[in-house]
Amino acid sequence: MPTVTPASIPAAALADVQRQVYWLDRPGAPPLCPPLTSAARADLVVVGGGFTGLWTAIEAKLRDPSCDVVVLEGGRVAHGASGRNGGFISESLTHGLAHGLANWPDEMPTLLRLGRQNIREMAAFIDDLGIDAHLTLTGKTVLAVTNHQVAGLAPSHELHEQMGEQSVLLDRDAVQADVHSPTYRAGLRVRSGSGLLDPVALVWGLLRHALTLGVRVHEDTSVVRIDRSQRGVVANTAHGAVEAKSLVLATNAFPPLLRRLRSYILPVHDHVLVSEPLTPQQISAIGWSESQGLTDAGNQFHYYRRTPDDRILFGGYDAIYYFGGRTSPDLEQRESSFQLLASHFFSTFPQLEDLRFTHRWAGVIDTTSRFTPVFGTAYEGRVAYAVGYTGLGVGASRFGAQVALDLLSGIETERTALGMVQQRAVPFPPEPMRYPIVQATRAALAREDVSGRRGVWLSLLDRFGVGFTS
Numbered sequence: 001m002p003t004v005t006p007a008s009i010p011a012a013a014l015a016d017v018q019r020q021v022y023w024l025d026r027p028g029a030p031p032l033c034p035p036l037t038s039a040a041r042a043d044l045v046v047v048g049g050g051f052t053g054l055w056t057a058i059e060a061k062l063r064d065p066s067c068d069v070v071v072l073e074g075g076r077v078a079h080g081a082s083g084r085n086g087g088f089i090s091e092s093l094t095h096g097l098a099h100g101l102a103n104w105p106d107e108m109p110t111l112l113r114l115g116r117q118n119i120r121e122m123a124a125f126i127d128d129l130g131i132d133a134h135l136t137l138t139g140k141t142v143l144a145v146t147n148h149q150v151a152g153l154a155p156s157h158e159l160h161e162q163m164g165e166q167s168v169l170l171d172r173d174a175v176q177a178d179v180h181s182p183t184y185r186a187g188l189r190v191r192s193g194s195g196l197l198d199p200v201a202l203v204w205g206l207l208r209h210a211l212t213l214g215v216r217v218h219e220d221t222s223v224v225r226i227d228r229s230q231r232g233v234v235a236n237t238a239h240g241a242v243e244a245k246s247l248v249l250a251t252n253a254f255p256p257l258l259r260r261l262r263s264y265i266l267p268v269h270d271h272v273l274v275s276e277p278l279t280p281q282q283i284s285a286i287g288w289s290e291s292q293g294l295t296d297a298g299n300q301f302h303y304y305r306r307t308p309d310d311r312i313l314f315g316g317y318d319a320i321y322y323f324g325g326r327t328s329p330d331l332e333q334r335e336s337s338f339q340l341l342a343s344h345f346f347s348t349f350p351q352l353e354d355l356r357f358t359h360r361w362a363g364v365i366d367t368t369s370r371f372t373p374v375f376g377t378a379y380e381g382r383v384a385y386a387v388g389y390t391g392l393g394v395g396a397s398r399f400g401a402q403v404a405l406d407l408l409s410g411i412e413t414e415r416t417a418l419g420m421v422q423q424r425a426v427p428f429p430p431e432p433m434r435y436p437i438v439q440a441t442r443a444a445l446a447r448e449d450v451s452g453r454r455g456v457w458l459s460l461l462d463r464f465g466v467g468f469t470s
């Protein structure tokens with residue numbers, strides 16, 4: 001996207017921004033679950049208290065109410081990606097239709113059915129428990145902001161129709177009649193398959209429900225090592241260990257406790273801004289009456305949405321990988337990424353020139369080379385993992401939790417028989433090769449965004465099944 005906005009506008013808009021996650025900046029957090037202080041035993045220990053970990057704990061209790069489940073969370077629940085995301089929820093388990101078809105053409109009907117069932121069941125669960133997560137399955141609009149993106153919309157529309165999704169091609173006038181932006185040249189309004197929610201309301205709701213079911217949750221309790229034991233496995237922490245028959249690793253992009261996961265997961269920082277609430281005049285200046293999620297069609301894309309209190313959340317584009325896979329709170333405050341994001345915001349909505357941003361944060365996306373999670377077992381089948389949602393885990397994490405429990409049961413299910421579960425992703429090379437390869441790929445993706453041509457490097461990666469086939 002061209003950056004035509006004078007630098008003074010984003011700078012002024014960011015002048016008073018808080019370095020805080022918007023979703024977490026409110027009252028109503030559940031009380032801290034007491035840290036582990038002594039040795040304990042359980043049937044199942046879950047490491048990680050984000051969506052994957054909490055869905056795993058709840059699902060384990062639903063499958064067997066007598067199962068004694070302990071969740072160990074290194075910080076607070078929702079402090080990882082589950083509390084920092086855009087709140088886009090998608091039925092897709094494959095990071096989109098084209099990507100799924102490119103990788104698992106024969107399994108696509110099953111993957112689509114399972115993905116749809118997952119969101120249907122999730123919506124019913126949220127409804128039954130009365131979790132106020134503002135879930136709306138309004139679909140999304142994909143926006144073309146360059147001519148080659150316009151050309152890509154018609155095949156995408158056809159694919160959506162073939163796969164039973166509801167989509168409508170919008171020309172420049174139609175797309176702008178819906179959401180008013182001078183950058184939009186065309187759009188694809190996809191009414192099915194996705195929606196929006198408030199991710200922290202969901203995480204907190206899951207936590208409360210898990211506690212009601214008798215799950216023991218310990219926050220501020222980092223697992224430092226996993227060992228074998230006679231009974232199964234031991235999750236060691238600084239102040240005690242939990243011995244259990246089995247363990248699920250739901251640690252996403254955090255430093256993995258299993259060595260092999262280091263080669264599958266690339267931690268990439270993604271940046272997000274949230275504005276102050278819009279006035280009725282500002283809302284009418286942009287339209288957007290259906291409040292669906294918006295995303296542009298580039299490799300380096302923005303995702304944006306309205307929040308329940310009429311702010312705009314605007315994220316994406318400038319995804320940053322640091323040498324050695326470093327992550328830290330300092331790296332979450334990369335000034336230039338926020339300035340760039342703000343400048344893109346005002347290119348998109350110049351009519352909102354006076355709007356100010358109130359919140360900014362970054363989160364770590366757990367990227368795999370095939371853009372879908374990796375699943376597997378270790379320690380003779382006593383440990384299972386489900387990590388690597390590559391920025392699309394709000395819905396898929398519930399499916400990931402089910403896969404992890406299926407794998408621990410040792411019984412083949414429709415889920416565990418999937419190629420997506422059985423096959424390993426292509427591993428990322430170790431450092432010092434990894435960093436330059438990531439940078440070269442990023443530069444090639446940026447070039448494609450400008451030229452519309454895939455180029456030699458990306459075509460080569462496509463042949464090895466690495467990256468995004470759009």
Ligand SMILES: Cc1cc2nc3c(=O)[nH]c(=O)nc-3n(C[C@H](O)[C@H](O)[C@H](O)COP(=O)(O)OP(=O)(O)OC[C@H]3O[C@@H](n4cnc5c(N)ncnc54)[C@H](O)[C@@H]3O)c2cc1C
Nearest residue numbers: 048050051052074080081082085086088223252363393394
């Ligand atoms: C900025 C951003 C925007 C995103 N937007 C979207 C979106 O709009 N839609 C979408 O579908 N997806 C989105 N995602 C991705 C989505 O948020 C994740 O895929 C999903 O939250 C993954 O959930 P999780 O439980 O696996 O991981 P997390 O939420 O990261 O949870 C992992 C937990 O494990 C804990 N942990 C790690 N190591 C240890 C240890 N050793 N001991 C104890 N605890 C440990 C961590 O503290 C953390 O709480 C986004 C991600 C980011 C970062």
